[in-house]
Amino acid sequence: MADWANLCLDLVRYIHRCLEDLVDQISFSRVCVSWQHAVDGNPHHHIRPPPPWLILPAGGHEGGSAALPRVDLVSYTERRRRKNIRLPWESTDGRLVLMGSAAGWVVAADRTAELHLLNPITGAHARLPSITTLPVIANEIETGGQVTGYLFRISPSLAYATSCESTRYMLYEKITVCSSSSDSWTTMIVFYHGRLAFASAGDERWSLLQTQNESRVCDVTYHRGLFYSLHYDGSVTAWNPTDGATPQGCFDVRQPRMRTVPVLEEYLVGSGDDLLRVSRWRDPLEGDEHGSLRFQVFRLAESGWIAVQSLGERALFVGSNRGISLSTVAFPEFKADCIYYAKSGDVGISHLRRGLINPRSAVVPNLKDGFIVPDYMYSWPPPMWFTPRAC
Numbered sequence: 001m002a003d004w005a006n007l008c009l010d011l012v013r014y015i016h017r018c019l020e021d022l023v024d025q026i027s028f029s030r031v032c033v034s035w036q037h038a039v040d041g042n043p044h045h046h047i048r049p050p051p052p053w054l055i056l057p058a059g060g061h062e063g064g065s066a067a068l069p070r071v072d073l074v075s076y077t078e079r080r081r082r083k084n085i086r087l088p089w090e091s092t093d094g095r096l097v098l099m100g101s102a103a104g105w106v107v108a109a110d111r112t113a114e115l116h117l118l119n120p121i122t123g124a125h126a127r128l129p130s131i132t133t134l135p136v137i138a139n140e141i142e143t144g145g146q147v148t149g150y151l152f153r154i155s156p157s158l159a160y161a162t163s164c165e166s167t168r169y170m171l172y173e174k175i176t177v178c179s180s181s182s183d184s185w186t187t188m189i190v191f192y193h194g195r196l197a198f199a200s201a202g203d204e205r206w207s208l209l210q211t212q213n214e215s216r217v218c219d220v221t222y223h224r225g226l227f228y229s230l231h232y233d234g235s236v237t238a239w240n241p242t243d244g245a246t247p248q249g250c251f252d253v254r255q256p257r258m259r260t261v262p263v264l265e266e267y268l269v270g271s272g273d274d275l276l277r278v279s280r281w282r283d284p285l286e287g288d289e290h291g292s293l294r295f296q297v298f299r300l301a302e303s304g305w306i307a308v309q310s311l312g313e314r315a316l317f318v319g320s321n322r323g324i325s326l327s328t329v330a331f332p333e334f335k336a337d338c339i340y341y342a343k344s345g346d347v348g349i350s351h352l353r354r355g356l357i358n359p360r361s362a363v364v365p366n367l368k369d370g371f372i373v374p375d376y377m378y379s380w381p382p383p384m385w386f387t388p389r390a391c
Helices: 009-018 022-029 033-040 164-171
Strands: 053-057 070-075 080-086 097-102 105-109 115-118 125-127 137-143 146-155 158-163 172-181 184-191 195-200 207-209 217-223 226-231 236-240 246-251 265-271 274-285 288-301 304-307 314-319 324-327 338-343 346-351 384-386
Touching: 009 022, 009 033, 022 033, 097 172, 097 384, 105 172, 115 172, 115 184, 146 164, 158 164, 164 172, 172 217, 184 217, 184 226, 195 217, 217 265, 226 265, 265 314, 265 324, 274 314, 288 338, 314 384, 338 384
Parallel strands: 314 338
Antiparallel strands: 053 070, 053 384, 070 080, 097 105, 105 115, 115 125, 137 146, 146 158, 172 184, 184 195, 195 207, 217 226, 226 236, 236 246, 265 274, 274 288, 288 304, 314 324, 338 346
C-alpha cells in the first residue's frame, strides 16, 4: 500500500495548486501533518480569493430552522452544492438562527439569543459578549435554571418581558466583522432602534458607541481598515477599530434624490476606493403582480451622494451579509453591472439599469436569467451570501 504521508513535497504542492475550491484546499491540507506542512511551507503558493457562495438551511424549505446547525453551501460559479455541512456548534439543541455573514464568519444567534461567530470551513467558533451587557436588556428571565426570555427596556422607566425568540428579531438589525484570524476579530452591530455597539476578541462586554448625530444607523460595513456606519439621514461615520472604535470623521452629506416609491432597505458597500450606498425598492410593472426587484446605487463624495449609472465590470452582493463587491474580470462567471440579492422571499439578480422581474412562479432554476435556487426562496432561515475563508 502506498504511503501517502511521504509523498514528495513538490508533488503535494502541485496537487494543492490545482485545487481551485477553498474547501477542497483546506480539506487537502488536513489529510495529514506532512501535507499540511508542505502546503503551509510553500512560499510560492497563493490561494485565489474565493467568490461568494450561498449558505442555506440543509434540506431547503422543508428543513426549516430545525435543520440547523447543518447547512448547504451553494457555489453559483461552479453550479454545485455542498450538502449537509455541520456548523461548529457543540450544543445538541440545534436552535441556531443565522443573522449575517462577513469576513468568512457566519453570525448566528442561539436559543437564548446570544451571538456566536462560526466558520463552517475551518470549524472555528467564537462567542460574542452576552447581550445582557447591552443597555436595552434589563434582566434575564429564567425558568427551571434555563434562560427563557428577557426584560426588554424600551425606555428608562419601562421594560417588558420578551421570549428569547422575540428578542433575537427585536434586538439585532445589522452585523459586520473584520477578522485576520480565528482569535483576532472585531464585530460591530446595529441593534434596537439603530444604535451601535462593538466588541473585539477577549472582550466580556459590548461597548456602546455614541454617534455625532441623532439619526439612527441603518447599516454598517468594514472597508480598508475602518468601520463605516450609514445613517437614515444619509450621513456616514467612520470608526477606527484599533483604538476603541473611536469616530474618525463624519460625512454629513445630503440625502440623495430617490424615486417616489418607498425604499425597502439600504446597504453600505465598499467597492475599490469607493463607498457605495445601495437602495432597494419594488417597482410595480404592467403585467407583473409581484413587482420587480430594483436598486439604485450612489457613490460617496465630498459634495454628497452621487448617482452611479453603471458599476462597470463589477458586481455587488447584498442581503443579510456584509456587502461584497467583486470584479467580473477576475470572475467572469458573474454578470457585470449587476446586483446579486439574497434574502427572505427574494433570491436573484438585478441589472442596475434594466432591473429584473423575479419569477416567483419558476419551478426549475433558471441560472441564465439570473434566478437562483427557487426552492430556497421561502426557507428559514433565509439564504445569505457567504465568502469562505480559512481564518
